[in-house]
Amino acid sequence: MDQLSLTVLGCATPYPSTDNPCSGYLVSHNDTRVWMDAGTGTLGPLQRHVRLEDLDAIWISHLHADHSADLLTTYYALLFANIERDPVPLYGPPGIADRLAGFLTNGPQRSPVESAFEITELHDGHQTAVGSLKLTTAAVEHGIPAFAVRVETTTRSLTYSGDTAPCPGLTELARDTDLLLCESESAEPSSVHHAPEDTGETATRANTQRLIVTHVGRSLTPQEAVTHASARYAGDIAYAAPGSTFTAG
DSSP: OOOEEEEEEEOBSSSOBTTBOBSEEEEEETTEEEEEEEOTTOHHHHTTTOOGGGOOEEEOSOOSHHHHTHHHHHHHHHHHSSOOOSOEEEEESTTHHHHHHHHHOOSSSOOOHHHHEEEEEOOTTOEEEETTEEEEEEEOBSSSSOEEEEEEOSSOEEEEOOSOBSOHHHHHHTTTOSEEEEEOOOSSOOSSSOOHHHHHHHHHHHTOSEEEEESOOTTSOHHHHHHHHHTSOOSEEEEOOTTOEEEEO
């Protein structure tokens, strides 16, 4: 059975709640495990599902802290704790290595970020294979370098928006995908985020089979976001509650 699954580690914005870390998701297929976004507080729940020794890759949509801050503690885990493994493949926006080193360096010598992470900088149209998965990246609109990703097996697909306003890059990347994980941060139309109605519209335009609403701003409840998104999308729709797992297809 070709089961592609998505586990929600957290989806809070712009800071974690007591029961909800910031953005982070685990994609699983056969023995392949990919951590998508490493927002504040997600390293803990990640380890309920996969050991860092067994993680195949990390993919980061953009460098805002609520999507990337736990890379810092992951660095310490990989280099200075009880974990033995080769550097973890890390796919992220241009400049990610120097951003990490800028925080982690505490003396005259630059922190050896590359000893913990095997870093590849993303660009529009970037493709790579991670284990049994194919990852395709598209640039999106968030005011800084930011990306969405489509994850595919031979028969299944899921697409993650990262943070973005509605844009053709995301719509085309998500075309006919089995599952779209799409942010709904803004209560009103925005140049850098989806409002829930936009989320529903993107799913409809892309002809996605299932919509998971995530990264809901604090001016809305999750149920309000789902209700507003469903006004523009007639398919199966759910909220990315922390700890939940969804299957593509």
